[in-house]
Amino acid sequence: MKVLIVGSGGREHAITTSVAKSPKVDKIYCAPGNAGIGQIAECVDIGAMEFDKLVDFAKEKEIDLTVIGMDDPLVGGVVDKFEEAGLRVFGPRKNAAILEGSKAFSKDLMKKYNIPTAGYENFDSPEEAMKYLETAKMPIVLKAEGLALGKGVLICQTREEAMEGVKTLMLDKKFGEAGNTIVIEEFMTGKEVSV
Missing domain, CATH: 3.40.50.20 (Rossmann fold)
Incomplete structure (x- = not known):
């Protein structure tokens, strides 16, 4: 073979x-x-x-x-x-x-079919993302929407970290086009499992 x-x-x-x-x-x-x-x-x-x-x-x-x-x-x-x-x-x-290629698509699919997932919002605009973060509960998770070689997830403990994370992902384009849209997600504790 x-x-x-x-x-x-x-x-x-x-x-x-x-x-x-x-x-x-x-x-x-x-x-x-x-x-x-x-x-x-x-x-x-x-x-x-x-x-x-x-x-x-x-x-x-x-x-x-x-x-x-x-x-x-x-x-x-x-x-x-x-x-x-x-x-x-x-x-x-x-x-x-x-x-795997679109976190926003995956999250929307889970929501549509009532598959348990962390609370989230998708953002195409850094300004809207930062506005959302002004009242969001910390810690919080920011995810580049597209493929980022496993590096596009930021766990932010403070509002300042989260604001800087939006800048890094969406304005500085650390992960290129993968950060054109971001998912801001509720932080959950526990063991991570892949199936």
Whole structure:
């Protein structure tokens, strides 16, 4: 079995390491990969967002399974492209990946279907966000709406921290377009669990 893994980070390194343990796997490619992954798999100079090149490569090398590790290509619809080409791929389609790619969409979806979640408000305007914070209960959580490599969440203990956080996310654009909209969320204590 030939496997293509798309991505270049620690997650893809872990996936590659696990896939390499399978006796069913004969060859592993990783696009674009990194130096660590290169010790386990053959790295290919194709960017994770170069969907057409990835599909062409998978066809050319007769890849049996492609695993998408990175969030950006998932949100961009790479799985859909592979499926359209009749290729076997592991990862959510674009219409499901939006749950990871848009915090505002996810929160609105939870609200619509009465799925328990922290209280929140979405803001496209830094001025409106700061106005909201004037009366909000502290501590509070600020989240860049889009993908920010796991770094776009700020837990603010004071109103001053929260105001500075809005500036950082929306005006200074610390996470680029991911901060065009922010989610301001109720702070909850307890253990964080991913399912």
